[in-house]
Amino acid sequence: MRLVVAITGASGALYGLRFLEACQRLGIETELIISKNSERVLELELEKTAADLHRLATRHYSPDDLEAPPSSGSHPIDGMVVIPCSMKTLGEIANGISHDLITRAADVTLKQNRRLVLVPxxxxxxxxxxxxxxxxxxxxxxxxxxxxxxxxKPEKITDLVDFIVGRVLEMFGIDHDLYPRWAGVGD
Ligand SMILES: Cc1cc2nc3c(=O)[nH]c(=O)nc-3n(C[C@H](O)[C@H](O)[C@H](O)COP(=O)(O)O)c2cc1C
Structure with a gap:
């Protein structure tokens, strides 16, 4: 399994970080693209740099690099996740504005009929x-x-974040133990 993972400048950089960590644990290859605007949010919310997150990915590309592999439908990936996804990037993808590698890779994912998950x-x-x-x-x-x-029954912020990370993984049929599954209320 190989996923393109984009992190954009919405609040919730921790969702992107925990998603990358989960993929690393589960042996899922990740091709990471971090938007320029998200770098400020990474700094404000996590006190981290793009380079810190690059270390968690299998490969990483600059959002300006429109010649990178995810720009082409011939590049074999199973799907793409934008986590978190800003309203700006969401609007661009919705309207086919492929001006950087994130929006181009999302456009390609849709045209190739591969799974695209956006976490606004x-x-x-x-x-x-x-x-x-x-x-x-x-x-x-x-x-x-x-x-x-x-x-x-979350006890920590990461319990809440991992619930969403788990839900994203499920969209790709990836099994995980990030949160306890609902099993009814019992007796
Ligand atoms: C601290 C901070 C928090 C932000 N939170 C959000 C947010 O939750 N949702 C959103 O859509 N945009 C948010 N923005 C605005 C985006 O960063 C902005 O629209 C930016 O142009 C997105 O660019 P990108 O999608 O290329 O990363 C935030 C900006 C800052 C500085």
Missing amino acids: RETPLSQIHLENMAKLRRAGAIILPAAPAFYI
């Missing part, structure tokens, strides 16, 4: 955001909002 974090949502999401869903993308469940 914004609230409240404007009509423009909602229309872009609906358009993407019609095009085959999965919109998986960073909206963790509380029935897992």
Whole structure:
């Protein structure tokens, strides 16, 4: 299994970090692209640099490198995740604006009919955001909002984050033990 992973400048950089760590543990190859704008969020929220996250990926590319392999449909990948996904990047993908490697790779993922999972974090949502999401869903993308469940009885922030990371992995049929599965309320 090989995934393109993009981290963009929405709040929730920890989702991207924990996703990369989970992939590393599970032996999933990752090709990481970190947007320029997300570097500030990484610094503010995690006190980390792009280089720190690059170390968790199998390969990494600059978002400016439109000649990198994920730009082509001939590059063999199983799918792509944008985690977290800003409304700006989501809007660009929804409208086919492939101006950098992240938006180009997402465009290619859709045209190749591969799985594209977007993890937006914004609230409240404007009509423009909602229309872009609906358009993407019609095009085959999965919109998986960073909206963790509380029935897992989280004790730490990472419990909440890992719930979303687990949900993303499930979209690719990847088994994991990141959170306890709901098994009913019992007796
Ligand atoms: C601290 C910080 C938090 C942000 N949080 C969000 C957010 O939660 N959702 C969002 O859509 N944009 C958020 N933004 C705005 C994006 O970073 C901005 O729209 C940027 O242009 C996104 O570019 P990118 O998608 O290329 O990374 C935030 C910006 C900063 C500086």
